[in-house]
Amino acid sequence: MREDEFYIGYLPQAPAGVRRVVRRVAIGLLTMGAVLSVALVLGQMPFAAASFEYGMVRGFDGVLYERPFPHVVMEDGASYLLAGAGKLGTREAMGHDGRQVRLRGSRVRRAGMTMIEVETGSARFGSGHGPEQVTVLGRRRLRGEVVDGKCYLGVMNPGAGQVHRDCAVRCLAGGLPALFVTGGEVLVLEGFDAKARRNEVGVPLTLEGVRKKVGGLEVLELTGR
């Protein structure tokens, strides 16, 4: 800048030397923005292969069970967990344990697990079936993270970890199925008092309980601490 250059913002044109500096700053910042936008978006943790068929409603037929969380056993033996709208568990299942059901909803899927976000009021119930088969596999002490099933299985991505923690707490308080994500497998978590233990959601945690199979669901049931 020449000694006598003086910038006045309300004049239409800045002095040449000032203009040059400002142009350089602007170009520098725009370049930095360009580099950082791409670097930051590429540098993120990978996203899990999970999906939510938002707005795509299908019909489902099966047998409904309420425990450990409401789920439907399909004809092929697969068990689909049920979720309500938003961050709430479904109320469609209440009082219909063991009955044939036909309902509508959207699938949430991740790594072989499926959940249905049930369209409110869509469930129609038929005749009753017997109780679901439960196989106890023994006591286990496992390390993992408690998450809510709906977000984790694909409604949100990421649906676990620190950035998702507060949401998981909300979802579990709303009655959505709890999952325990361990290094090896993802278990349905029965008997976890999500409201009392909210601080233990979304962080590394060791839990001890009974590993069992409930129909097609892999379950860890927490018993007396």
Place this chain on the structure above:
Amino acid sequence: MSVTYAAVQWNRQKKLYDSVIAGGVALYLGRFVGVGAMVHPQATAETLLIRGLGTAAFLLLHVVLSIGPLTRLDRRFLPLLYNRRHLGVTMFTLALGHGVFSLVQFHALGDVPPLVSLLTAPARFEQLGLAALTILFLMAATSHDFWLKLLTPPGWKRLHMLVYLAYALLVAHVSLGALQSERNPLFVGVVLTGACVVLGLHVAAWGAGRGYVEVCEVERIGENRAVLLKLGDEKIAVFRHGGKVSAISNVCAHQGGPLSEGKIVDGCVTCPWHGYQYLPETGASPPPFTEKVAVYETKVEGGKVLVSRCAKTSSI
């Protein structure tokens, strides 16, 4: 000058400034979400938008915070300051988008109202974000000159100093939130680099503002002659005489003649216009005259002349 308040008074430079901001922000978000959708097809649009808006606001805050000290270090950056408010309001808008999307995404449609959920959430980093957003909101809402008048400049300035608290809260928000989930050192690197830049510039400007400004090499000042130094609105005449350097105000007490264009005659700075005289060390006219101009501390270091930024407080 009129005291009616228009929403914003536009002129060409403001328009240029704002177009660059708007264009830059649009490009950033477009790239973040666009490239994100391409390389992370599994990521939901909400996640990309929340992250794009959050990072854009946070990065822009660094720019906003750096402009002040930059202009103190080098006046050529002043045009950046001229319209800094628009940068601030843009940053707030991005932050608001990020906050609102996050609030909806992570707290809405649950068993309690979203704000209750946010305020009682256990991970804590989101409340820090909310606190910062509240401060940024107060600043954006009071950014217009109308509020400057209402709050008085010192009050307004105090309110706007809260931006540093907001920045600290946001560093904590990001460190306790995203940095716990992201494993790539790039993220820690960006946050640390940003903090170093902001802090470094402030320390440098503080040091420079407190101390002396470099004028030139001693030899560049002719014996008994002066060079002109401009410091903000002040003009200072820096003289060399008999192995010494003195600095006094450039403005003659008589009719404002340019003392730096004068000469030291008989030991006195002599004004080129009508010959009023001043002692270079005290700025006082030799008796019996009583005129006086401001004097500045000087020193010579490594052959360079340095002049203090503030005039010596008058002892007379």
